[in-house]
Amino acid sequence: MNVTAVPDIPEVRAGDDLAGMITERVDLRPDDIVCVASTVVSKAEGRAYDLDDFPAGPRATEIANRLGDLAGEEKDPRFAQAVLEESTDLLMDAPFLLTETRFGHVCVNAGIDRSNVPDNDILLLPKRPSESLSLIHISERA
Structure with a gap:
């Protein structure tokens, strides 16, 4: 091979x-x-989307605060909101977000990528x- x-x-x-x-x-x-x-x-x-396209709701804010406390650094509630919107089920919300996607994959952060896009952008599956x-x-x- x-x-x-x-x-x-x-x-x-x-x-x-x-x-x-x-x-x-x-x-x-x-x-x-x-x-x-x-x-x-x-x-x-x-x-690719801007995080501002995902205004954080109360649940996302709560999740981001909890993850931030665990990590010792602030977490963006807009990112948590994007994860919630891209998931059919949140399987685990600490110490990371383990989700099920619409097409049945289980992955961290609904597979959302922040490393291959500029600044405030995220890349959805x-x-x-x-x-x-x-x-x-x-x-x-x-």
């Missing part, structure tokens, strides 16, 4: 053609398996991951 990263991928933006970006840079064979990180799918789908992957259609371009 060989694992190869796709070279020279530019910063992915909303509306980008991921399949095209990949097939332009890698010579794929019919039996190749392509793994695509949810982060780039989310970026291409325009799933793809809305329908299985559908997103079928829309990429890499196999038809190889």
